[in-house]
Amino acid sequence: MQSDHQHRRGAWSRRSFLVKPSVAALGAAWAGSALAQFRVEISGVGATQLPIGIVRFRDEQKGPQPVSAIVRADLERSGLFRNLDTNGIALDENAKPVMGDWRAKGADALLAGSVMRLADGRFDVRYTLWDVVKGTNIGGGALAVPVADLRLAAHRVADDVYEKLTGEKGVFSTRIAYVSKIGSRHTLWIADADGEGAQSALASPEPIISPAWSPNGKELAYVSFESRKAVVYVQDVASGARRAVANFRGTNSAPAWSPDGQQLAATLSRDGISQLYVMSRTGDNVRRLTSSNAIDTEAAWSADGRSIYFVSDRGGSPQIYRMSATGGSPDRITFAGSYNISPALSPDGRSMAFISRVNGAFRLHVMDLASGTVTALTDTNDDESPSFAPNGRLIIYATRLQGRDVLMTTTVDGKIKALLPAPQADMREPVWGPFGR
Incomplete structure (x- = not known):
């Protein structure tokens, strides 16, 4: 044989x-950390990367998956986005962010949302995406999923953000x-x-x-x-x-x-x-x-x-x-x-x-x-x-x-x-x- x-x-x-x-x-980084679940080990620098702020989704810590971290890692892995330090800022999908503050941070886009456990055991994931440069709300969505699909819901949020900002379908x-x-x-x-x-x-x-x-x-x-x-x-x-x-x-x-x-x-x-x-x-x-x-x-x-x-x-x-x-x-x-x-x-x-x-x-x-x-x-x-x-x-x-x-x-x-x-x-x-x- x-x-x-x-x-x-x-x-x-x-x-x-x-x-x-x-x-x-x-x-070396992989061997030392066993590649923590949401850490993306990146090599190289893209010529053009869109700077985006992704804040921690409200109450996501009450669920089994850190939704915002998954979205952040997905977008970074694509090579088209540069994640900004949001420094613990708390916003959700209903917020009215001060665009001037985010422009000062260098952001072109901003994503915020929430994760809520429903009475039937499912999780409701909601999010809003803003164009910081134009100062406009460019859409969002809501996904109600069983707990086993919470990670998939995060990937779908990343897909939507990717498509809204690039015009192409995401693959996350x-x-x-x-x-x-x-x-x-x-x-x-x-x-x-x-x-x-x-x-x-x-x-x-x-x-x-x-x-x-x-x-x-x-x-x-x-x-x-x-x-x-x-x-x-x-x-x-x-x-x-x-x-x-x-x-x-x-x-x-x-x-x-x-x-x-x-x-x-x-x-x-x-x-x-x-x-x-x-x-x-x-x-x-x-x-x-x-x-x-x-x-x-x-x-x-x-x-x-x-x-x-x-x-x-x-x-x-x-x-x-x-x-x-x-x-x-x-x-x-x-x-x-x-x-x-x-x-x-x-x-x-x-x-x-x-x-x-x-x-x-x-x-x-x-x-x-x-x-x-x-x-x-x-x-x-x-x-x-x-x-x-x-x-x-x-x-x-x-x-x-x-x-x-x-x-x-x-x-x-x-x-x-x-x-x-x-x-x-x-x-x-x-x-x-x-x-x-």
């Missing part, structure tokens, strides 16, 4: 190197999936986008790799080795019910959903060497997509569903290619460097994140597909598994920090990076889910 690290790359094996000082600095109430490894135990987790609130979807003594969200967020495809071979499963997120959709002779790996959720691309070796195949979401109507004498793997659909990007060593080294989703001759996409893998397409179809080996180090890059311009987003040594947020503004990926695998997010310009909470486990294979849950 292949090693676990080989499984994680599909056909391409992973290397281990030392971590660069820029991320090691984050690790979305989810991620990833795999952890402790000893020989592998666990597939589903968590909030900030890494908190993780719930186990599958645990196994054998490797679990390549999780992939369905476009509607209701299912996860993944590869499990629980039967001592690679098998592709699709699992219902809510119920946990699952089915094997690819259990052919040889290996079955790297599932990827079509944008309409009706098809899966996968790498199968049932006819010999690993090639790309397309099948229905139930595993029926299997059709071979590539026919080469090389290893073809790691399929990724374009946003419009017309093309499939994949990795092949048909040119002598792993490179990324693009072909029609119906088959045909592929075009090579990557040319710089001798080792480019793990394509991930942005939701708007304009960019591709991928991993490139640079002087022996695996680093996250992004390519503008129209111009072919490639930008390095990291200077670390062991990055893997990039995945775009559904608004295309952030990328989640795995890297190594002080000898362990951790998850990080980065803005698409690479200027702001955030370390997600790191339990005592290696965290791998992150994938960002769609809008909605």
Whole structure:
């Protein structure tokens, strides 16, 4: 059987190197504090950040979640906001703040609210957002949620603030999936986008790799080795019910959903060497997509569903290619460097994140597909598994920090990076889910 690290790359094996000082600095803080729940470890400074004051919500201490702190951490992690010190100021959604005072503090926006426990045990979260520069109330909202959803309510408040101030949808109430490894135990987790609130979807003594969200967020495809071979499963997120959709002779790996959720691309070796195949979401109507004498793997659909990007060593080294989703001759996409893998397409179809080996180090890059311009987003040594947020503004990926695998997010310009909470486990294979849950 292949090693676990080989499984994680599909056909391409992973290397281990030392971590660069820029991320090691984050690790020092992480190691010392175990990353307190709402502390955001940020690396880098954004060129433009909107200064916002977020005051502590009235009576939030009476609930189990510090709502304002969650909102503050969400907005900071996006890289677009700079949180101002509110110095214990008490306001709620009905306040009439003195805008001149907040302008003097340098604020462009102000958020205040309250949290109240209702008679039926739910919590009522109310908030108001002000444009300090214009001196106007720009809206707010109210959410009545069960106690288990109080954290989700905070993320939804952050989403609303983000959208009101940027004009784009926020992703704080979305989810991620990833795999952890402790000893020989592998666990597939589903968590909030900030890494908190993780719930186990599958645990196994054998490797679990390549999780992939369905476009509607209701299912996860993944590869499990629980039967001592690679098998592709699709699992219902809510119920946990699952089915094997690819259990052919040889290996079955790297599932990827079509944008309409009706098809899966996968790498199968049932006819010999690993090639790309397309099948229905139930595993029926299997059709071979590539026919080469090389290893073809790691399929990724374009946003419009017309093309499939994949990795092949048909040119002598792993490179990324693009072909029609119906088959045909592929075009090579990557040319710089001798080792480019793990394509991930942005939701708007304009960019591709991928991993490139640079002087022996695996680093996250992004390519503008129209111009072919490639930008390095990291200077670390062991990055893997990039995945775009559904608004295309952030990328989640795995890297190594002080000898362990951790998850990080980065803005698409690479200027702001955030370390997600790191339990005592290696965290791998992150994938960002769609809008909605």
